[in-house]
Amino acid sequence: MKLSGKVAIVTGAASGMGKAIAELFAAEGAKVIVSDLRVEAAQTVVAGIEAKGGTAIAVAANVANEEDVAQMIDTAVKEYGTVDILINNAGIMDNFVPAGDLTDELWERVFAINTTGVMRTTRKVLPIFTERKSGVIVNIASAGGLNGSRAGAAYTASKHAVVGFTKNVGFQYANLGIRCNAIAPGGVSTNIGTTINAPNPFGMERAMVGMGLNPRAGEPEEIAKVALFLASDDASFVNGTVVTADAGWTAY
DSSP states (O other): OTTTTOEEEETTTTSHHHHHHHHHHHHTTOEEEEEESOHHHHHHHHHHHHHTTOEEEEEEOOTTOHHHHHHHHHHHHHHHSOOOEEEEOOOOOOTTOOGGGOOHHHHHHHHIIIIIHHHHHHHHHHHHHHHHTOEEEEEEOOGGGTSSOSSOHHHHHHHHHHHHHHHHHHHHTGGGTEEEEEEEEOSBOSGGGGGOSSOOHHHHHHHGGGGGGOOOOBOHHHHHHHHHHHHSGGGTTOOSOEEEESTTGGGO
């Protein structure tokens, strides 16, 4: 098993890509902290993992709340002794709102979850990783972090920021045995669409221009396999980069 004896935290793990990552990591031998705002759904994921012989616990955490982030990581250390792998998966969409219609509230909410949350979880695990001279961080970015119009302005900017943060952490901590990479998924069949409630017509029309080029939607399990590769020793020489998983969508 590729993650035998490892302790992994997965944020936004109650559904979608986070759930698939948590389940795969547990099947590969990791003890998994299934973190999500919706703790009941996270507990359901844990029950499924345990039914298959895996080890996991559910932790209620809003990654936009620094106290929740601290408690999530402290719980991992208390329950399992350490943290080896951090998967920053939690994220929301932005209703395709273009720059001219952006409110400060929307901008700040999207950044709080998609970007600041990634920074805070990373900041909290780095002392653990640097002390042991080992650790892996995998951030879920997006094709929207590589291109200009796969979503609205706030989401696009937040995911570009995650890409830059990933590269910075990867390089700066490379000599301390720490790796930090990102995955840029294309369209994946998850429930992130539930965070879209009143799409901006202009912004959505512009973002949809490139959709016709998309070969197909991906499945959460396909992204989980990329995360497993990056989290495992198979990717020991991969650091500070972004792996695009989109069936070739952004290659055009």
